[in-house]
Amino acid sequence: MKAVLCKKLGPPDALVVEDVPSLSPRAGQVVVAVKAAGVNFPDTLIIQGRYQFKPEPPFSPGGEVAGVVKAIGEGVTTVKPGDRVIAAATWGGFAEEMVADAERLVPMPDDMDFVPASAFILTYGTSYHALRDRGNLQPGETLLVLGASGGVGLAAVQIGKAMGAKVIAAASSEAKLDVCRRNGADEVINYGEEDLRSRIKQITGGKGVDVVYDPVGGPYSEPALRDMAWNGRFLVVGFAAGDIPKIPLNLALLKGCSIVGVFWGAFTRTEPEHNRRNNAELMGMYSKGLVRPHIHATYPLERAAEALTEVMNKRVSGKIVLVTGD
Numbered sequence: 122m123k124a125v126l127c128k129k130l131g132p133p134d135a136l137v138v139e140d141v142p143s144l145s146p147r148a149g150q151v152v153v154a155v156k157a158a159g160v161n162f163p164d165t166l167i168i169q170g171r172y173q174f175k176p177e178p179p180f181s182p183g184g185e186v187a188g189v190v191k192a193i194g195e196g197v198t199t200v201k202p203g204d205r206v207i208a209a210a211t212w213g214g215f216a217e218e219m220v221a222d223a224e225r226l227v228p229m230p231d232d233m234d235f236v237p238a239s240a241f242i243l244t245y246g247t248s249y250h251a252l253r254d255r256g257n258l259q260p261g262e263t264l265l266v267l268g269a270s271g272g273v274g275l276a277a278v279q280i281g282k283a284m285g286a287k288v289i290a291a292a293s294s295e296a297k298l299d300v301c302r303r304n305g306a307d308e309v310i311n312y313g314e315e316d317l318r319s320r321i322k323q324i325t326g327g328k329g330v331d332v333v334y335d336p337v338g339g340p341y342s343e344p345a346l347r348d349m350a351w352n353g354r355f356l357v358v359g360f361a362a363g364d365i366p367k368i369p370l371n372l373a374l375l376k377g378c379s380i381v382g383v384f385w386g387a388f389t390r391t392e393p394e395h396n397r398r399n400n401a402e403l404m405g406m407y408s409k410g411l412v413r414p415h416i417h418a419t420y421p422l423e424r425a426a427e428a429l430t431e432v433m434n435k436r437v438s439g440k441i442v443l444v445t446g447d
Contacts, residue, residue, distance in 0.1 A: 122140065122141060122142075122143050122144075122216060122217035122218050123138060123139070123140060123141075123216065123217050123422060123423075123445075123446075124138070124139060124140075124141045124181045124215065124216035124217065124218075125137075125138050125181050125182065125183070125215035125216065125422060125425040125426075126138070126139055126141070126178075126179045126180070126181060127167075127168045127178050127179060127180055127181070127182060128178050128179045129178055130168065130169055130170040130178065131168070131169060132168075132169070132430075133165070133168065133425070133426040133427075133429035133430045133433065134426050134430070135168075136168065136182075136425060136426045136429075138422065138423050138425070141216075143218060144218045144219070144220050145192070146192055146193060146194035146197075146220055147194050147195075147220075148194050148195040148196050149194055149195075149196055149197060149222060149223055149224070150193075150194040150197070150220050150221065150222055150223060151190055151192070151193050151194065151197060151200060151206075151208070151220070151221055151222075151223050151226060152190070152191045152192040152193075152218055152219070152220055153186060153188040153189065153190060153191060153206060153208045153218065153219050153220075153221060153226075154188045154189045154190075154191040154217065154218060155186045155187075155188040155214065155216060155217055155218060155219055155445055156186075156187055156188040156189065156235040156239075156444065156445060157186065157187050157188070157235040157236045157238070157239035157240075157419075157442050157443065157444050157445070158183045158185065158186045158187075158214045158215055158239055158422075158442065158443045158444075159183075159184075159185045159186070159214075159239040159240040159241075159243060159244075159272075159440055159441075159442055159443075160183075160425075160428045160429060160432055160440065160441040160442065160443060161184060161185070161243055161244070161272060161432070161440075162271070162272070162336075162359065162361055162432055163184060164182040164183060164184065164215075164429060164432070165429050165432055165433045167182055167211075167212055168182050168429070173386075174211050174212075176211075176212055180212050180213065181212060181213050181214065181215045181216045181219075182212055182214070182215050182425075182429075183212060183213060183214025183215035183216070183219070183443075184209060184210055184211055184212060184214055184243060185207065185208070185209050185210075185214060185239060185240075185241075185242050185243045186207070186208050186214040186219050186239055187205075187206070187207050187208075187229065187235040187236075187238035187239040188205075188206065188208070188219075188235065189202075189203060189204065189205055189206070190202050190203060190204045190206055190226075191218065193223070194223070197223045199223055199224075199226070200223060200226055200228075204228070205228070205229040205235075206226045206227060206228060206229060207226070207227040207228075207229055207238050207239070207241065207242050208221035208225065208226050208227075209221065209225050209227075209242055209243065209246075209389070210222075210225070211386070215422065215425050215443060216422075217422070217445050217446075224393060225389065227242055227400050227404075230404050230407065230408055232408060233404075233407065235444075236416060236419060236442050236444065237413065237414045237416065239442050240272070240414035240416060240439070240440035240442055241403070241407070241414055242400065243272075243273075243385070244272040244273045244275075244276040244414070244440065245276045245280065245403050245412060245414075246385055246389070246396070246399065246400065246403065247273050247276070247358065247383065247385040248273050248276040248277040248280050248334070249276075249280055249399050249402070249403055250383065250385050250388055250396075250399060251277070251334060251356045251358055251383040251385075252264070252277060252280055252281060252284060252332070252334065252356075253284070253399070254388075254395070254399075255354070255356055255381045255382075255383050256332045256334070256354045256356050256381065257354065258281065258284050258286055258331075258332050259284075259285075259286075259331075260284065260285030260286065261285060261286070261287070262286050262287070262331035262332060263286065263287045263289065263325055263328075263329075263330045263331050263332070263350070264277070264281040264286040264287065264288050264289065264330065264331065264332045264333075264334060265289045265291060265321065265330040265332070265333045265334065265345060266278050266281065266288065266289070266290050266291065266301075266306075266334045267291050267312075267333070267334065267335045267336065267337045267341050267342075267345060268291075268292065268335075268336050268337040268361055269290035269291055269292050269297075269298075269301045269306065269309075270290075270292040270297035270298070270300050270301055270438040270439070271336065271361065271435075271437070271438070271439075272437075272439060272440045273336050273358060273359070274290070274292070274301075274334075274336060275300070275301070275304050275415050275438070275439050276412070276414075277334045278290055278301055278304050278305055278306050279304055279305055279411070279412045279413070280406075280412060281305075281334075282305040282307075282411075283406055283411040283412060286331075286332070287307050287308075288305060288306050288307050288308075289306070289307065289308045289309070289310060289321070289324055289330065290302075290306035290308070290309050290310070291309070291310040291311075291312050291317065291341070292309070292310075292311065292312070292313075293311070293312060293313040293435070294311065294313055295311060296438075297438055298310075298311055300415065300438040300439065304415060308324045310324075312341060317341060317344045317345065317348075318344045318347060318348050321345070321348040322348065325348075325350070328350050329348045329349050329350035329351075329353065329376075330345075330348065330349060330350060330353065331349075331350050331352075331353050331354070332353065332354050332355075332356065333345045333346065333349065333353070333354075333355045333356060334356050334358060335355065335356060335357060335358055335359075336358040336359040336360075336361055337359070337360070337361050337362045338359065338360035338361065338362045338363075338364055338365055338366055339360070339361075339362025339363065339364045339366065340362070340364075340366075341362070342355075342366040342368065343366055343368060343369070343372075346368060346372050346373075346376070346378070346380075347372060347376075349376045349378040350376075350378075351376065351377050351378070352377055352378065353376060353377075353378040353379070354378065354379045354381055355378060355379065355380045355381065356381050356383050357380065357381065357382050357383060358383045361435070368380065414439065414440055415438060415439030415440065416439060416440055416441075416442055417437045417438050417439045417440060417441050418431075418437075418441050418442075419441070419442045419443070419444050420441060420442075420443055420444070421443070421444060421445075421446065422443050422444070422445055422446070424443070425443055428441045428443060
């Protein structure tokens with residue numbers, strides 16, 4: 122089978138595509154014949170040794186795929202060969218086959234194709250866990266999404282609307298904000314040209330926002346926190362800007378707000394039953410047309426380095442998906 126390999130830590134152009142032996146499942150595992158693989162920001166970090174998890178090279182990046190069960194290991198009873206599934210893992214997805222724990226598979230609805238399926242679980246799972254479980258977002262509240270045109274950002278915009286919130290999307294260009302509008306944003310802020318705090322005050326009439334969804338970090342976190350409403354919730358999702366901000370904790374006191382961490386990967390491992398319920402609810406939202414992954418582009422597996430470079434350079438709205446040849 123073909124696989125994208127990280128043989129040494131570094132930038133995307135250090136990746137290679139090679140033929141490697143087919144995989145075999147261990148007890149409790151499944152081999153998935155990959156049809157499509159979503160490209161996510163953590164994939165750009167793991168190949169540089171900058172992610173929370175640091176596999177030893179050589180390894181294939183890629184944390185979410187959609188495909189067909191090829192083989193099952195001892196003790197697996199929840200799926201069978203031929204089943205269409207979404208599979209999540211920390212790495213291993215940029216290949217024609219991936220091994221995943223059977224308990225982390227999600228059945229694909231009949232009305233879902235492989236490309237959107239591969240762009241669904243990580244971003245929508247993260248955003249749903251953030252807004253529902255960690256942020257307790259309520260109908261009628263105001264949600265500010267930073268980095269709103271990215272994969273998790275657009276998922277948060279769509280889910281926030283589905284949950285009945287007023288959604289403010291913030292991004293760095295008009296082209297990105299146009300995508301946000303098409304995905305349900307009520308208001309937009311171009312923080313590449315506009316003052317974030319002034320626009321928040323203008324949109325909310327000085328009240329501030331109830332929930333901030335922040336996958337960006339960097340220079341935008343503190344200004345957003347300063348314009349929280351009383352009893353607001355600031356969701357720390359990631360640091361796509363590269364810098365982890367140092368927040369003055371007196372702001373949480375003065376605002377009466379909470380700063381809440383969101384680590385979806387750890388949540389899926391420590392609360393698997395809760396995660397399965399969330400996934401089932403998300404699939405229901407998909408079938409009702411409330412959420413739909415925005416696919417920026419599809420690339421063949423051989424162009425994985427190019428796809429990762431696009432994500433690193435923040436030139437992607439929604440998700441890029443790698444597709445295998447068959």
